[in-house]
Amino acid sequence: MQFNNKLKDRQLILLDEQGCIIASCDSIFSTLEMRDEPVFKDFPLVESIFDIAKKMKLNEPKLRFSKIETTFKELNGFYDFTFVKTDIDHRRPILWTILDYTRLYEDYHRTQQNRQEIAIAKELLREQS
Amino acid sequence: MIKKKVILTGSFGVGKTSLFNRFVYSKFDEKYLTTIGVKVDKKSLTIEGKEVTLLLWDIAGEISQDKVPNSYFLESSAIIYVFDLTRPSTYANMEFDLTHLEKMVPGVLVKIVANKKDLVTDEELEKVLKEVNKFPDVITSAKTGENVENLFVDIAKSLISNAV
Numbered sequence: 001m002q003f004n005n006k007l008k009d010r011q012l013i014l015l016d017e018q019g020c021i022i023a024s025c026d027s028i029f030s031t032l033e034m035r036d037e038p039v040f041k042d043f044p045l046v047e048s049i050f051d052i053a054k055k056m057k058l059n060e061p062k063l064r065f066s067k068i069e070t071t072f073k074e075l076n077g078f079y080d081f082t083f084v085k086t087d088i089d090h091r092r093p094i095l096w097t098i099l100d101y102t103r104l105y106e107d108y109h110r111t112q113q114n115r116q117e118i119a120i121a122k123e124l125l126r127e128q129s
Numbered sequence: 130m131i132k133k134k135v136i137l138t139g140s141f142g143v144g145k146t147s148l149f150n151r152f153v154y155s156k157f158d159e160k161y162l163t164t165i166g167v168k169v170d171k172k173s174l175t176i177e178g179k180e181v182t183l184l185l186w187d188i189a190g191e192i193s194q195d196k197v198p199n200s201y202f203l204e205s206s207a208i209i210y211v212f213d214l215t216r217p218s219t220y221a222n223m224e225f226d227l228t229h230l231e232k233m234v235p236g237v238l239v240k241i242v243a244n245k246k247d248l249v250t251d252e253e254l255e256k257v258l259k260e261v262n263k264f265p266d267v268i269t270s271a272k273t274g275e276n277v278e279n280l281f282v283d284i285a286k287s288l289i290s291n292a293v
Contacts, residue, residue, distance in 0.1 A: 048171075071168075123217075127216070
């Protein structure tokens with residue numbers, strides 16, 4: 001099975017009931033070495049939500065997690081993950097989409113960092129005075 | 130093997146990521162680096178001969194817990210509510226937050242953690258403990274590691290006994 005995905009900031013992966021990769025467009029990272037066992041070792045978040053994803057029904061809204069920082073070495077930025085049940089040849093794999101929002105979220109991260117550092121400093125000053 | 134999802138939550142800058150890093154990687158960084166979304170990692174413990182894997186979710190700090198996306202709490206077994214002993218704003222909303230969390234995940238195990246013990250004197254600690262609405266279950270220092278392992282081991286023990 002092959003995906004026809006031309007977007008470099010989006011990777012589509014099909015997972016079977018055990019969490020193993022059936023197919024991937026490999027736009028962001030190669031999954032060739034990851035095909036023999038569930039993806040859980042590299043992606044604890046997927047392991048953590050997999051039972052929920054398995055229980056999803058067709059046409060149920062996507063399960064979405066935003067601004068994820070992973071420990072996977074090929075994903076060094078900020079990503080959104082979505083999970084949805086699909087129907088392909090009478091099978092019900094889970095479509096896992098990885099969206100690379102690193103550039104967008106890096107700006108957000110900087111802003112948030114500054115805002116929170118200021119808020120903490122102000123509160124600590126107030127406490128000391 | 131028993132697997133349990135555990136969430137670290139609380140206001141920003143209270144040390145959730147530091148507790149996470151101390152427990153999972155045995156490391157501590159003095160520099161505050163905000164979490165804007167979520168980081169997930171796991172650690173396995175052997176408790177009374179049983180292996181339990183804690184899937185830990187370190188989520189972005191919010192002033193109020195009703196700002197945290199509901200999907201993060203799905204099927205969680207325990208919630209660690211962290212506050213900072215040096216900043217009253219981080220425990221001012223505790224009662225509201227705990228009520229909200231109980232509504233989101235009824236019956237979930239909640240541990241209240243007072244962090245940054247290394248930054249307060251015994252007198253200051255006593256003063257804060259009189260001010261807070263709910264007495265913390267554990268008083269920790271992610272910096273020195275004090276009580277961090279105990280916190281997670283206690284949670285694993287409770288979750289195992291609930292699973293039996």
